[in-house]
Amino acid sequence: MSFTSARLLLHFGLSLSTRDFGCFLSTPSHRKFSTTTAIPTAQKASEELLVVVGGGAAGVYGAIRAKTVAPRLNVLVIEKAKPLSKVKISGGGRCNVTNGHCTDSMILAENYPRGHKEFRGPFFDMHGPVDTMSWFTDHGVELKVEEDGRVFPVSNSSSSIIDCLMSEAEGRGVVMQTKKVVKTASANGGKFLLSIEKLTASSVDYIEADYLLIASGSSSQGYSLASQLGHSIVDPVPSLFTFKTTDSQLAELSGVTFPKVKAKLVLENVKRNIQQFTQVGPMLVTHWGLSGPAILRLSAWGARDLFSSGYKGMVTVDFIPDLHIEDVKSILSRHKHQFAGQFKDEFVKAGGVPLSEILLNTMESKIHSGLFFAGEVLNVDGVTGGFNFQNAWSGGYIAGTTIGTRVNDAHLTVLDLG
Numbered sequence: 001m002s003f004t005s006a007r008l009l010l011h012f013g014l015s016l017s018t019r020d021f022g023c024f025l026s027t028p029s030h031r032k033f034s035t036t037t038a039i040p041t042a043q044k045a046s047e048e049l050l051v052v053v054g055g056g057a058a059g060v061y062g063a064i065r066a067k068t069v070a071p072r073l074n075v076l077v078i079e080k081a082k083p084l085s086k087v088k089i090s091g092g093g094r095c096n097v098t099n100g101h102c103t104d105s106m107i108l109a110e111n112y113p114r115g116h117k118e119f120r121g122p123f124f125d126m127h128g129p130v131d132t133m134s135w136f137t138d139h140g141v142e143l144k145v146e147e148d149g150r151v152f153p154v155s156n157s158s159s160s161i162i163d164c165l166m167s168e169a170e171g172r173g174v175v176m177q178t179k180k181v182v183k184t185a186s187a188n189g190g191k192f193l194l195s196i197e198k199l200t201a202s203s204v205d206y207i208e209a210d211y212l213l214i215a216s217g218s219s220s221q222g223y224s225l226a227s228q229l230g231h232s233i234v235d236p237v238p239s240l241f242t243f244k245t246t247d248s249q250l251a252e253l254s255g256v257t258f259p260k261v262k263a264k265l266v267l268e269n270v271k272r273n274i275q276q277f278t279q280v281g282p283m284l285v286t287h288w289g290l291s292g293p294a295i296l297r298l299s300a301w302g303a304r305d306l307f308s309s310g311y312k313g314m315v316t317v318d319f320i321p322d323l324h325i326e327d328v329k330s331i332l333s334r335h336k337h338q339f340a341g342q343f344k345d346e347f348v349k350a351g352g353v354p355l356s357e358i359l360l361n362t363m364e365s366k367i368h369s370g371l372f373f374a375g376e377v378l379n380v381d382g383v384t385g386g387f388n389f390q391n392a393w394s395g396g397y398i399a400g401t402t403i404g405t406r407v408n409d410a411h412l413t414v415l416d417l418g
């Protein structure tokens with residue numbers, strides 16, 4: 001392929017299946033709260049119980065933090081599948097834990113298409129990337145910061161992160177129950193009544209929690225629980241995806257990475273000038289179209305407009321924003337195979353519980369005291385580079401700290417009165 005023009009207009013169409021996020025509300029038979037779901041008696045250090053819905057990054061980190069701050073609190077994590085399964089597959093199996101180049105909270109916030117305004121506040125000051133890195137290194141996971149800021153375990157294996165979190169949770173006395181789904185939730189006199197379905201036995205148990213942390217990721221069941229408790233849900237749409245193009249000129253370039261392009265997203269339904277619709281960075285040509293950080297960032301910033309345009313639009317790619325054409329030819333011949341498949345996608349959802357309905361310095365619901373949210377269940381998503389996990393770690397940590405501190409304060413008040 002000859003490069004007579006370094007600027008290409010690429011039409012793309014995306015075939016993404018968007019899921020149906022209907023609510024399912026079952027009517028619980030008014031059975032006395034089952035003890036089969038309850039935590040083992042040996043763990044019952046106090047009467048107070050925190051139930052965490054979802055054993056993902058936010059849920060497990062939050063559970064550990066709550067139990068660390070208030071060891072007397074009973075902490076039960078309900079996970080419908082395997083705990084930390086997204087951590088396992090993340091970053092191509094290496095787990096891009098956080099980003100080491102964005103230590104300033106204001107700069108960090110700019111990496112969240114949903115959340116950038118709200119995250120300029122105290123959120124990351126309370127637990128940011130440096131705190132996350134310290135937490136993992138203090139707990140025995142050696143980390144490395146790559147040239148582009150992505151942070152990975154030195155082992156290059158997400159298992160290091162999983163093993164660390166699971167062993168810390170177990171050591172602290174967090175109880176984890178898997179193959180169970182929290183199906184319904186209602187607020188009941190300052191407590192939360194939950195129905196929990198056991199997937200292996202198709203039976204339902206009921207449990208009453210003093211504190212509830214919903215950390216259910218982008219699961220429709222989690223959104224359903226939030227709406228049963230009176231929260232609204234911003235319709236979830238995909239974010240962080242690659243663009244499919246039908247441009248035959250690109251076929252020959254499949255597998256080529258361009259270290260620096262300027263890519264501009266043009267959508268018919270968007271007339272205003274959006275600064276983030278132009279991204280500079282690496283781009284990968286795949287056999288189906290375009291990928292790489294510059295494209296993934298466009299997909300994230302354009303997530304809502306792309307959805308409403310039916311995923312039809314144009315990308316203008318300037319292959320030589322600051323290079324001479326001869327340099328481009330030389331890069332192409334040198335790097336054709338070396339970079340193939342370098343970039344892994346992070347697939348997240350834009351949408352969820354609006355940030356306006358929670359307090360970001362505690363992660364508590366503005367509707368119910370004792371109800372908390374953390375992670376992707378919120379209307380937050382970051383661009384590629386470790387920002388999505390950072391949202392999960394920060395939210396889980398802040399929620400866990402708030403719950404643990406409240407339990408301790410209540411205990412001190414009782415002691416004072418006694």
Ligand SMILES: Cc1cc2nc3c(=O)[nH]c(=O)nc-3n(C[C@H](O)[C@H](O)[C@H](O)COP(=O)(O)OP(=O)(O)OC[C@H]3O[C@@H](n4cnc5c(N)ncnc54)[C@H](O)[C@@H]3O)c2cc1C
Pocket residue numbers: 053054055056057058059078079080081082083084085086087089090091092095096097098180181182183215216217218219221222345346347348374375376377385386387388389390392
């Ligand atoms: C392929 C892939 C790679 C990724 N790589 C990266 C990366 O390298 N770096 C990065 O920053 N981000 C990455 N991400 C994004 C990141 O994985 C998510 O942002 C992050 O996992 C969100 O954490 P969470 O705890 O909020 O949700 P999740 O990790 O999704 O955890 C939620 C958990 O809740 C459980 N659950 C849901 N509803 C219920 C219920 N009703 N009852 C019981 N359990 C329930 C689910 O089974 C799930 O285990 C990647 C995503 C994908 C899909």
